[in-house]
Amino acid sequence: MRRLLTSALAIAFFLPNLLAGDLTLTMATTGRGNEGRQTHLWSSKYMRINHSEGQRDTLVDFGQGIHYTIDHKKKVIQKMSWEDLEAGLEGMAERMKNLPAFAQKLMGGGEAQVTVEEQGSETILGRKCRKWKVTMGSTVMESSNDPALRPPMPVGSYKRFLRLQHAIGQLGPGASSMLKLGEELAKVQGIALRTHSVLPIVGDLTSVATELKEGPIAESAFALPEGYKLEDAGKKMRESLAKGR
Numbered sequence: 001m002r003r004l005l006t007s008a009l010a011i012a013f014f015l016p017n018l019l020a021g022d023l024t025l026t027m028a029t030t031g032r033g034n035e036g037r038q039t040h041l042w043s044s045k046y047m048r049i050n051h052s053e054g055q056r057d058t059l060v061d062f063g064q065g066i067h068y069t070i071d072h073k074k075k076v077i078q079k080m081s082w083e084d085l086e087a088g089l090e091g092m093a094e095r096m097k098n099l100p101a102f103a104q105k106l107m108g109g110g111e112a113q114v115t116v117e118e119q120g121s122e123t124i125l126g127r128k129c130r131k132w133k134v135t136m137g138s139t140v141m142e143s144s145n146d147p148a149l150r151p152p153m154p155v156g157s158y159k160r161f162l163r164l165q166h167a168i169g170q171l172g173p174g175a176s177s178m179l180k181l182g183e184e185l186a187k188v189q190g191i192a193l194r195t196h197s198v199l200p201i202v203g204d205l206t207s208v209a210t211e212l213k214e215g216p217i218a219e220s221a222f223a224l225p226e227g228y229k230l231e232d233a234g235k236k237m238r239e240s241l242a243k244g245r
Helices: 002-011 081-097 100-106 155-169 175-185 233-243
Strands: 023-031 036-042 046-050 056-061 066-073 078-080 112-126 127-137 138-147 191-199 202-215 228-230
Touching: 023 191, 066 081, 078 233, 081 155, 081 233, 100 127, 112 138, 112 175, 112 191, 127 175, 155 175, 191 233, 228 233
Parallel strands: 078 228
Antiparallel strands: 023 036, 023 202, 036 046, 046 056, 056 066, 066 078, 112 127, 127 138, 138 191, 191 202
16 A cells, blocks of 8 residues: 555646646655656656666556556556546445444544645756645645646546545545545646655655656557556455445
């Protein structure tokens, strides 16, 4: 779950305004399970984050609405469709609403308050960025976003992903709060060139852009590796929820 959350956070602060060209962004990263360097690849159909030190990559297919986690060490690919995730969230919400308020609170349910603050500006890689701070309980996310730098995928599908991404790997009583967090992050404009997150259990995670390239990316860069075991995490989640009814 921690690794899924880490990969989700790597995507968390990006929001498209208009369609743009392919982008390649190199980030220096620190933090538990996040050390080293990440390469972010953007096209009109996909986003991929490669993290060789962690031996784990993330691929988002915006056309199909599918999130993949690629574990190179175990040679396993976990697949989660947005439809399955939304169905799981609805099922969890249905369960929670039948519990008394005190029980929901004990289980970490209910919506936490999310605040968004703008905190000035800074320049990274020669680009002027707006600084933001998003807080939800003990979770704090800070980012410096370039509002002029736009990811190339369609706005609608990207906003849907931003809303759902933090619930991936955290389908529990607090999932509604994760949805609220995603909704607020979706309001932050542009691509983040610097991030700092403080998360329960995970701790501090940081990333800062060291190189940015604009230009075509080969379709093969977004291909899933061959010979890996494919696990349908969304299907398993639906089956688990069905058994619990």
